[in-house]
Amino acid sequence: MRFREMLIPTLRENPAEAEVVSHKLMLRAGFIRKLSSGIYSYLPLGLAVLRKIEHIVRQEMDAAGAQEVLLPMVQPADLWEESGRLKKYGPELLRFRDRHGRESCLGPTHEEVITDLVRNNVHSYRSLPLNLYQIQTKFRDEIRPRFGLMRGREFIMKDAYSFDSDDEAASASYEKMRYAYHRIFERCGLKFRAVEADSGTIGGSFSHEFMVLAATGEDTLVICPKCSYAANMEKATCMPPPALENPAFRTMEKVSTPGKRKVAAVTEFLGISASQLVKTMIFMVDGRPVAVLLRGDHEVQPVKLKNFLRADEVELASDQECFDAVGVPSGYIGPVGIELPLVADREVMSLSNFAIGANEKNYHFVNANHGRDFEIARVADLRVITENDRCPQCGAALQLTRGIEVGHIFKLGTAYSKALHAVFLNEEGRETPFVMGCYGIGVSRVAAAAIEQNHDKDGMIWPLPIAPVAVIILNLSPKDEEISRAAEEIYQALRCEGVDVLIDDRDERPGSKFKDADLLGIPLRLTIGKRFVKEGIVEIRQRQTSKTLDVPHDKAFAQLMNLLRP
RNA sequence: CGGGGCGUAGCGCAGCCUGGUUAGCGCGCCUGCCUUGGGAGCAGGAGGUCGGAAGUUCGAAUCUUCUCGCCCCGACCA
Known part of the structure; x- marks a missing residue:
């Protein structure tokens, strides 16, 4: 080419x-x-x-x-x-x-x-x-x-x-x-x-x-x-949470939490961490409300919920839908006495003495416990995994x-x-x-x-197997017969070996050719210019590493073939 | 479909708000000279239905309305 x-x-x-x-x-x-x-x-x-x-x-x-x-x-x-x-x-x-x-x-x-x-x-x-x-x-x-x-x-x-x-x-x-x-x-x-x-x-x-x-x-x-x-x-x-062992249940108490609806507000008010609160989220599952229990610092992964419930459509309920379903403003909804289908993320099962909504405006419960204060029938992994979680296979920190x-x-x-x-x-x-x-x-x-994976500020960097061509030869002086002959020689030799090669024979200044070669991201670049006339040297440069090799012209072909071998 | 932005030379843009000669700039392109290892320099040149239509006006790239196209965010998505 x-x-x-x-x-x-x-x-x-x-x-x-x-x-x-x-x-x-x-x-x-x-x-x-x-x-x-x-x-x-x-x-x-x-x-x-x-x-x-x-x-x-x-x-x-x-x-x-x-x-x-x-x-x-x-x-x-x-x-x-x-x-x-x-x-x-x-x-x-x-x-x-x-x-x-x-x-x-x-x-x-x-x-x-x-x-x-x-x-x-x-x-x-x-x-x-x-x-x-x-x-x-x-x-x-x-x-x-x-x-x-x-x-x-x-x-x-x-x-x-x-x-x-x-x-x-x-x-x-x-x-x-x-x-x-x-x-x-x-x-x-x-x-x-x-x-x-x-x-x-x-x-x-x-x-x-x-x-x-x-x-x-x-x-x-x-x-x-x-x-x-x-x-x-x-x-x-991720790794399932440890099972709850011999918890010391404290007495559940109703506490006033006026105007505290968000997890951050409630936990700050109560002086507890988000992981000690269980939030009750209402989802519209194929048009019907379902309550989902989740640790305060976790997020629901809707696709997991959808698959678990074998539903076609799952969407977080609006405030109005929440109120219509429970009769309580969102923010105070809780599992005790709720009359909706109830599912829980499995992390909830390893908590004890946690805070929940009281199903009453401006009130929460503290020291709630499942199995005692309410029952959870259906449990699954329903949450979004984060970098704080551990690999389900080997336990290493996930990325x-x-x-x-x-x-x-x-x-x-x-x-x-x-x-x-x-x-x-x-x-x-x-x-x-x-x-x-x-x-x-x-x-x-x-x-x-x-x-997207392989580029730098100068352009593309093609992996050799899918590069448009493997080698670009820069003839820096197409008008110079000696240089052109040297470039042609290697060009033809590579072609005979079946190597995809592009020779830049344009009548352009060297700078343009270097810039374009970088932009095109061709893995190997062979430059033939006045150094060849003076010293018989040509330059081979690898696009990915920027490594350059000065080689005598008669070694260039062999050197290139060597670099092209996997 | 909702929100936002942009259409002016091949590419990138200015001009528009505040209407007024021949619509500019950089890059690219063509010719010549010169230059030649990281997008040179000088001189000359070609290239525009200002996305389209209608309207306002003595006069529209500029104002108004409609329309088409493109981009971004969102909803959506093997």
């Missing part, structure tokens, strides 16, 4: 439209250009990165026994009607009519299409297991696209779907994909974690998210620095860190195969729905995440 001939429109200044670093840098480096909100064109270097990622993905998917297909992007709405998702998916599904008036939509995902394909063509357990994948542009009409490729409306995704004869086989398929995903992100040269995730409304039994670690990530994850434990906030748990979701794998079970009547005949000749799994990787998002 010759810089002079390529479309690499680098910008000196940050475009006003970009906020996050990957977006800014991709625009500045001429990797992408926006066509419309959330919709981007990939220029040659941007495309080169995508191809690198895709190549790794293909190799690992193939190695895991998956087969590549390419499914339609335009899909008949009928199929979505059949699966029940036409309504459920909502406005994110872009719909339109073709010239015959047939309802169609742009595929945001392909469970329906793949299930249709398989139900029409696979009929026997002998054909299983089957895993099909594709790499394709998806369209989701996001409410608010943002951050460039991080949350586009149109984006490139690898999606795979597995079909198995039973749950055990499906688990094996899932594990294969989990392994393949580890290999993929490992090979991309990214720092990542696989975290246990909430499987959401899809209702699968199991799910992992693959998160690229980056300070600018949108998601918070909980990781253990000592062992392999990692989970997202919605799923993360919170930020990440970008680049992959998600699900065990789907038979939700889609049942809805679409996708069945095969098992060994006993009985019709059985396929047990499915689905596995996604946001290919274009991986590119953005790689930049």
